[in-house]
Amino acid sequence: MPEEKRSDHELIEATKNGDESAFTEIVTRYKSPLTNYLYRFLNDYEEAVDLAQETFVRVYFAIDRYHTQFAFSTYIYRIATNLAISEIRRRKRRRLFSISGLLGGEKDDGTEFEIPDDRALPENELLDNERDTQIARAIAALPEKYRIPIILRDIQGRSYEEVSAVMDLGLGTTKSRISRGRALLKEKLQEYLR
Amino acid sequence: MVNMPEEKDIEFADAELTNLLASIPKVSAPNDFEFRVSARIASTRTAARPRGLFGALRIAVPAAALLAVTATALMLNPYWSETATVSEPTEIAVAKKPVEAPAAVPGREIEMPPTTFASNGPSIQPERRMTADESLTSVSRGPSNDEAGTSFVESGTQGEKIYPRGINPNVDSRPVSPNETRTGISIRDILGQLGVSFSPTVNGLRVDSVSTNSVAARSGLITGDVIESLNGQRVSAETVLFGTFAAKRILVRRDGKAVDISLGR
Incomplete structure (x- = not known):
């Protein structure tokens, strides 16, 4: 046994x-x-x-x-x-350098951007096609407050409750951020969504 | 009132995206991950552990050795030693009071600057040590006012005598022993510098010759004179003088008569 x-x-x-x-x-x-x-x-x-x-x-x-x-x-x-x-x-x-400071936009309205890391991914061998590379870059380009819950929820498969506990946020705020993060990703990954 | 979206609604609306995200490959940790974590824990634990006496010695012993080697190298380095000497402030010891003032002969004044000698002890025996009110002070080196230019010591302003470094007639740093042979200036050396050569006799020192144009010759000392005293102190061939003094007068017996000769002309 x-x-x-x-x-x-x-x-x-x-x-x-x-x-x-x-x-x-x-x-x-x-x-x-x-x-x-x-x-x-x-x-x-x-x-x-x-x-x-x-x-x-x-x-x-x-x-x-x-x-x-x-x-x-x-x-x-x-x-x-x-x-x-x-x-x-x-x-x-x-x-x-931070472009968000130059734009001076409101933090929660989705106008906050981070400069994507355009360095060559050292793990390219792990990404077997161009689609995976684009997805990885789109995630990495998300602002932190959206990136953390998206990764935890949609990639790591953690529950909404657990994500909110990790981020020390309310459940509603967490869901809102996940929703907003997904919206940003949809814009960037349109060609792969049919 | 704002209605929060239901999870099912969210997931349904975003199903296509979430499926896309879930499809990307996941990376794995390297095989030696556990080993590296253990190594880090051990390293952190060692760094946080108090060192104790052994730990302190591990630092202190090499540091002390390095310090000793550096100090020895500096002390043995002649260039460093010279530099250190030169860099010291130019100061010389001054005795506030004259060490010894030879008793003046009543009725006679010193007309010429005295001829001065110095040794490592007081000028007239017995030797004396500096008293408390004769404390040493330091002054900047000034021009010598010894116009005769025959002095072995430099004279400062306001009657103070300035002695070169290392010559301090007031202080004998060595322990004094009754049997100790101290370095002084013999009467033969003093008279020799005045230009006199002599032979000892029962009554004093008979002048055998006087060098031409010497201090003694200019002062009137002649061959055949018998020197009885110097600055009022009786002298013999064995007389040794210590410290600093000025040879001002010399008493001779000439043709049975005492003649007091003032030196320095």
């Missing part, structure tokens, strides 16, 4: 009690979803892997502060999101 799979909370408790293999199991369970999430967020595979590892390190050293009344997946996505946002802001400071 196969051994029953332990829940996230059980693994966390075991880790708190010094079971290093339990934490390794958590890493194995979440490493690919987290890497994929960060990859779609940053459009940079190496950076995504680096931040995913950093996420697990932070989880490990803060594991005593984790309360099991929250879903572990929410907790770990939230940490990863914060790290990714910090990374993007660091990139912005490096570029010293």
